Amino acid sequence: MFVGSSKERFVYHNTLLCLVKALQGQNITLDLRNxxxxxxxxxxxxxxxNISLCSAVYCDPQGNEFFFENLFIHGRNIRYIHxxxxxxxxxxxxxxxxxxxxxxxxxxxxxxxRKNTKALQQHxxxxxxxDL
Amino acid sequence: MADDxxxxxxxxxxxxxxxxxxxLDERIYVKMRNERELRGKLHAYDQHLNMxxxxxxxxxxxxxxxxxxxxxxYRTTKRNIPMLFVRGDGVILVSPPVRVGI
Numbered sequence: 001m002f003v004g005s006s007k008e009r010f011v012y013h014n015t016l017l018c019l020v021k022a023l024q025g026q027n028i029t030l031d032l033r034n035x036x037x038x039x040x041x042x043x044x045x046x047x048x049x050n051i052s053l054c055s056a057v058y059c060d061p062q063g064n065e066f067f068f069e070n071l072f073i074h075g076r077n078i079r080y081i082h083x084x085x086x087x088x089x090x091x092x093x094x095x096x097x098x099x100x101x102x103x104x105x106x107x108x109x110x111x112x113x114r115k116n117t118k119a120l121q122q123h124x125x126x127x128x129x130x131d132l
Numbered sequence: 133m134a135d136d137x138x139x140x141x142x143x144x145x146x147x148x149x150x151x152x153x154x155x156l157d158e159r160i161y162v163k164m165r166n167e168r169e170l171r172g173k174l175h176a177y178d179q180h181l182n183m184x185x186x187x188x189x190x191x192x193x194x195x196x197x198x199x200x201x202x203x204x205x206y207r208t209t210k211r212n213i214p215m216l217f218v219r220g221d222g223v224i225l226v227s228p229p230v231r232v233g234i
Contacts, residue, residue, distance in 0.1 A: 014178070014179070015178035015179060015180055015182060016176055016177070016178045016180075016182040016183075016184065016217070017182075019176070019184065019217065020217065033222070049219070075219075076221070078219045079164075079218075079219060079222055080213070080216050080217060080218055080219070081216070081217035081219075082213055082215070082216060082217075083184065083215040083216065083217050084215065085214040085215050087215065089175045089176050089184050089215075090175075090176070093176070
């Protein structure tokens with residue numbers, strides 16, 4: 001289940017963010033806005049496409065390499081994400097969104113009070129009596 | 133009902149993003165910020181213009197000033213990426229492939 005504010009959840013379900021989320025656990029390369037790039041294993045992705053990586057190598061524009069045990073990338077600084085070649089995009093998105101459906105919270109029907117039931121009955125009667 | 137007049141089987145362009153939908157699974161041209169261009173097969177896109185391009189070719193154009201003649205020298209570097217996710221905020225324009233009979 002995707003954790004985050006309602007806005008983050010909206011973005012996750014309505015944009016390609018779910019595809020990025022599906023890359024969790026994989027080793028990928030990110031190209032950043034300042035011409036640097038970083039490679040590592042994706043740990044988490046949030047609703048702003050902020051990505052945290054583990055055992056990551058960061059390469060700055062001059063070509064120096066730095067190793068980080070854990071690395072957080074601000075979503076705005078991402079230019080490209082290199083996706084594994086053999087991945088099927090549509091299938092991955094469907095799988096990712098269905099995964100959430102199964103584990104999603106089951107909404108219990110809210111038990112209505114006698115007062116509510118009566119009011120609803122009366123309302124339905126009124127509607128029925130209206131000559132529509 | 134309204135709009136029954138153009139109830140055609142052909143998908144029509146009602147909003148700008150529909151033009152991009154027509155380009156799905158076709159090679160498109162994307163102009164990016166920082167003098168970057170992409171050509172690739174459009175696999176997916178969303179409202180932010182995040183895109184997934186297959187067999188993408190990125191062209192980076194850099195301008196250098198010649199030390200002696202002080203002329204601007206444009207240098208392009210190209211690279212190929214088999215599958216690329218493009219974050220939408222860097223996109224300037226998307227151009228569908230040239231089609232016959234529009």
